[in-house]
Amino acid sequence: MIHFEEALNRFKEAQHKMKALGYSTSMLFWDASTGAPKSGAEVRSQAIGVLSGYQYQLMVNDQMEQDLNTLMANLEALNEIDRVIVKDTKKEYDKMTKIPMEEYQKYNMLISKSSMVWEDAKEKSDFEMFKPYLTEVIDYLLKFAEYRGYEGHPYNLYIGDFEEGMTVDQLNVFFDELRARIVPLLKKIADKNKQIDTAFLNRSYPVHLQDEVSRSLLEQMGFNLEKGLLKESVHPFTMGVDIDDVRLTTHYYENDLASALFSTAHEGGHAIYEQNFSKDLQGTMLANGASNGFHESQSRIYENNFCKSEAYLPNLLSRLQTVFPEQLGDVSAQAFYEAINRVEPSFIRIEADELTYSLHIMMRYEIELGLIDGSIKVEDLPTVWNQKVKDYLGITPPDDAKGVLQDVHWSEGLFGYFPTYALGSAYAAQIAHYMGKEIDVDHCLKAGDFKPLTTWLNEKVHQYGALKKPNVLSEMITGERLNSKYYCDYLEAKYSKIYNL
């Protein structure tokens, strides 16, 4: 038993150090994204290299292997939190050690090169440049899948890295229903040809006033700005380095009111999640979302289900009208609601409206699956891509920069990541549905009173952090696993009304 306690203490000490190194690395990224001089990139990347070297040494060594084995053999002696941490760490340890270190290092060098080449290729809209790198990345992923071992489809491994317990079989069911219901819905909307005016969203909105509005929106949503920070960066993101230090960014465009506002709502949802993990999880690796999909569910529920709702938008509009009387004085609540929720097929995923967004994800999922199982060849990607955009959205990308090259993910080896965006929206709809059984959500939103909603989410979702796996958490909250029905119902109801279908 002394052996066991020593192992536990050593393990916790290593976790503590990993947390400190992870915190430091995050801060360097934060700094890099929020104003650091470009010329400092070299010294920063050297520092990150050294920190990650220490992280690797802490994680992969004989002592850690011994301690993990000791702890895994005594799981019943651990409390629930430590038990999950030990099991998750063991899983991560196996993942890191099954791949030969040399190959993993080569892969990391490839990734670093590949993402630089992608940036260049995107700028030049030249897929040929990127092709050999993507081919090599996929070859590595297939090889690593063999090292790591998997059940069923090799893609299960990669989706599982981001969404524990999710499989290709489940995803196929999920996307099949989405395809069956959203594609016809979009068709009906297109046929309706209803004109919605959005020009007033592109009037001049001074950035410092947008910043004020973003802050007050965050406060209204329930984000504690005293224990966090809002800044600006090129691409909005959220970084919770600790329950007591959660940071998010947005990006202001003077001639686009909606962009920063709903970026703030989106990141605010992530950030509220990060601020409300149980104090018991503070400083541990479980102070994190249950999964990528669950994290995304919290950003989506605030962004779409709450902030873009018919109930809330009049409240937001009247607040905005006090700040921007000249720009918005002549806009009605209905016109504002319709403009914010206009459906418009477009090439770029991150600019897509709520409805077409899911189709962008669906086609990426189909392509990833095909690349991994060999049914799609890298060389055919631009053709396959453009055909899918045509099929699902009815438009054709003018070039590869606005097509297959638009997203960074594949250049970084991030396969299995895209689907979690759609899972997030679907979880959001499912959670909102069950929330509606206990709370009059529209009543709260009309009054701009997020408190009951946020408190409900704190209790049902946020507090658990990564202590509960997504499937378990979903069952705890909604009595069932992920079910795409709620998401499709929600989209059909919302857009049928807006477009008078």
Add this chain to the structure above:
Amino acid sequence: MIHFEEALNRFKEAQHKMKALGYSTSMLFWDASTGAPKSGAEVRSQAIGVLSGYQYQLMVNDQMEQDLNTLMANLEALNEIDRVIVKDTKKEYDKMTKIPMEEYQKYNMLISKSSMVWEDAKEKSDFEMFKPYLTEVIDYLLKFAEYRGYEGHPYNLYIGDFEEGMTVDQLNVFFDELRARIVPLLKKIADKNKQIDTAFLNRSYPVHLQDEVSRSLLEQMGFNLEKGLLKESVHPFTMGVDIDDVRLTTHYYENDLASALFSTAHEGGHAIYEQNFSKDLQGTMLANGASNGFHESQSRIYENNFCKSEAYLPNLLSRLQTVFPEQLGDVSAQAFYEAINRVEPSFIRIEADELTYSLHIMMRYEIELGLIDGSIKVEDLPTVWNQKVKDYLGITPPDDAKGVLQDVHWSEGLFGYFPTYALGSAYAAQIAHYMGKEIDVDHCLKAGDFKPLTTWLNEKVHQYGALKKPNVLSEMITGERLNSKYYCDYLEAKYSKIYNL
């Protein structure tokens, strides 16, 4: 020789890692000082603890001792840069290992507590609270001096930590001359009773415009904002994490134009130094000032000798008048010059004018010396302090918060640090004197053309970083070691003219 090369490679690898850890720690401080939420202090201090643990392990271990011995025995085989790095590291190694680790840790815990108690004591203006901590800090310093060994006065050790080669004997000569010439000068100014109006400096100056002016001043001085960053913090400071990433802060007060402006000029001087170390020194521990005094000489020369000069201020005023036409339209160049340089004895060192500043330092030096050699008892400090303020400045502090408790340094064990502020001003005057033999400084300043001045300093001072020790560098630049004559001459000439003495 293989043995030697292995030692050198290992040593360089350790230096590289130390640099990365130091960089990361600096970034956490930068973050903490420029907007991080207060609530994040705990997780930050844990991270800093872990990083400094790694730094200690890298520095103090048997392998490092062996390698340092190998390298010290083969100094002639090293190039100049490596030779200085090895010697400096050896000195640091000896310093760190001569003090028993347990005592050093206890001391660090005391320092951490002591600086918190100081903050509280200062707020309450209660010296009694702070007394036992300061007593204990001094006891440690005396004990550490015995462990470390010293020649002559034990204070030599502490001044030497910040200004290599400086001794009590030299400092006594330095301050004796200052005392002999500045005290009578101040007396004459006081007797003259000339009234200088400064009220216009306290008109309303919008902060965002002050920020614009600060940035343009930095550019004019020769700071490259593309490879650096200016932000705001409570206390202005400079942080050069790399030649290609130099950051500085200032602090804006709406009703005080001079404060931020000359803080920017001061920190800008430090920052220009950090940006202009030779590329050969990049990434090494020698990418640093030659000493504290030399670093301060570069901040002072820009702040005082250049920016507060009769030659430059009219140029600055006319730039300011375009930004603040209403606030400064009615101010003449002479009135501006006199207002910026008004002499006014005051209690707080950091708010002191250029002339009385040196007296603030002198009395701290006398007190530090007395505390270390036992001729001043901690319990008598408030009395001794107030007497010296009375003697040198002719005023009496209303309480200890504005007296003996005003500065943080002693609570952090920083003895020997204060004198370097005065050394900096003196080096600045000496360097400016010799610069004047080669460049028509006033001509450049009148035109607002800093380029010849900055280029001269780049060549004579900046490029060497910490490669040359202060005494050597002083001789290289001026043909002699520190000589207080130039500083006293400068002050006498400047203030005799302003006050028509």
